[in-house]
Amino acid sequence: MNWKDALSQIDFQQHTRLRFQEPLAKHTHFGIGGEATAYIEVSTIDDLAILAQFHREWKVPVAVIGKGSNLLVSDKGFNGLCIRLIGELANLDVDGTIVTVGAGQSLPGLSKLMSKNGLSGVEFALGIPGSVGGALIMNAGAWGSSFGDVVTDVTVMQDTGELLTLTHDEAQFEYRHSGLEAYFCVITATLKLQPGDVDEITSKMNTLFKQKIETQPFVEENAGCMFKNPPDDSAGRLIDISGLKGHRIGGAEVSTIHGNFILNLDNATANDVLDLVAYIQKHVKEKTGISLQTEVKRLGFG
Numbered sequence: 172m173n174w175k176d177a178l179s180q181i182d183f184q185q186h187t188r189l190r191f192q193e194p195l196a197k198h199t200h201f202g203i204g205g206e207a208t209a210y211i212e213v214s215t216i217d218d219l220a221i222l223a224q225f226h227r228e229w230k231v232p233v234a235v236i237g238k239g240s241n242l243l244v245s246d247k248g249f250n251g252l253c254i255r256l257i258g259e260l261a262n263l264d265v266d267g268t269i270v271t272v273g274a275g276q277s278l279p280g281l282s283k284l285m286s287k288n289g290l291s292g293v294e295f296a297l298g299i300p301g302s303v304g305g306a307l308i309m310n311a312g313a314w315g316s317s318f319g320d321v322v323t324d325v326t327v328m329q330d331t332g333e334l335l336t337l338t339h340d341e342a343q344f345e346y347r348h349s350g351l352e353a354y355f356c357v358i359t360a361t362l363k364l365q366p367g368d369v370d371e372i373t374s375k376m377n378t379l380f381k382q383k384i385e386t387q388p389f390v391e392e393n394a395g396c397m398f399k400n401p402p403d404d405s406a407g408r409l410i411d412i413s414g415l416k417g418h419r420i421g422g423a424e425v426s427t428i429h430g431n432f433i434l435n436l437d438n439a440t441a442n443d444v445l446d447l448v449a450y451i452q453k454h455v456k457e458k459t460g461i462s463l464q465t466e467v468k469r470l471g472f473g
């Protein structure tokens with residue numbers, strides 16, 4: 172029996188949905204990429220534990236794709252199993268100023284719900300269209316805040332299917348990086364937020380969102396900032412002074428609003444994007460001496 176047949180014979184819970192040959196372009200904000208051999212929306216921890224064991228037993232590559240907001244999928248797709256977390260894996264529980272949130276919850280959803288609860292600390296997250304799990308792994312951030320700053324501990328699943336709770340320090344949050352990628356899947360985070368006034372928190376959240384839409388593209392398909400910022404500088408600024416805004420390869424173009432965004436303007440392929448990334452890296456290096464490193468995750472490039 173091959174792994175696809177074995178997977179299709181597993182008796183998952185009612186709300187877990189499994190599909191084969193799923194186009195990944197529609198699950199990414201870039202709108203780019205081929206098919207995943209298998210794609211599953213997992214609704215319970217028990218089903219996720221079954222998949223962890225399946226992954227070990229069959230040695231099938233697995234990728235948890237969150238909201239696909241920081242992801243470039245290869246034109247050939249992904250020969251493995253893509254997982255998205257839904258249902259109880261996206262739950263949210265508020266107990267005073269302590270919030271437990273599932274990795275499948277969206278960051279904008281979390282930000283809005285916290286403002287309604289009069290809890291401050293995640294106002295910056297309204298403009299980041301990712302999942303909590305992705306934000307933990309990437310230590311997503313904006314406007315001087317990073318998600319890891321409000322996290323007290325994180326529960327992850329190991330590839331045995333067992334759960335493990337890590338402290339803030341054990342999660343090893345750094346700039347756009349953490350130690351959490353080493354585990355099979357991030358499950359929940361516990362956040363410590365600050366009590367505050369609903370109107371003030373909402374106003375701060377909306378101000379930061381306005382700042383985002385004034386300085387970053389948000390209509391065209393993109394995967395957020397393409398490059399990490401070098402120490403004490405902005406990759407967008409370096410791309411800008413290198414004269415690369417508006418540069419286009421195939422259907423991919425450097426945003427004219429913010430240099431660190433690559434837009435899928437006209438059915439761009441993943442190769443168009445990677446060619447543009449290489450072009451930017453070469454020209455920024457020549458102009459400024461700085462080597463830009465990509466921030467966007469890649470899937471299916473082998």
Ligand code: EPU
Pocket residue numbers: 312313314315386394395396397398399400404405406407408411428429430431466
């Ligand atoms: N700038 C330019 N030209 C550009 C872009 C920026 O001159 O094309 C200048 C701006 O005028 C400003 C400076 O560079 O003086 C910094 O720009 P900005 O405030 O936009 O911040 P950034 O460093 O370019 C970072 C994060 C963003 C986050 C913003 C806002 C990274 C790689 N980028 O961008 O995060 O939204 O700050 O806080 O850390 C992301 O990680 O995906 C992302 C978009």
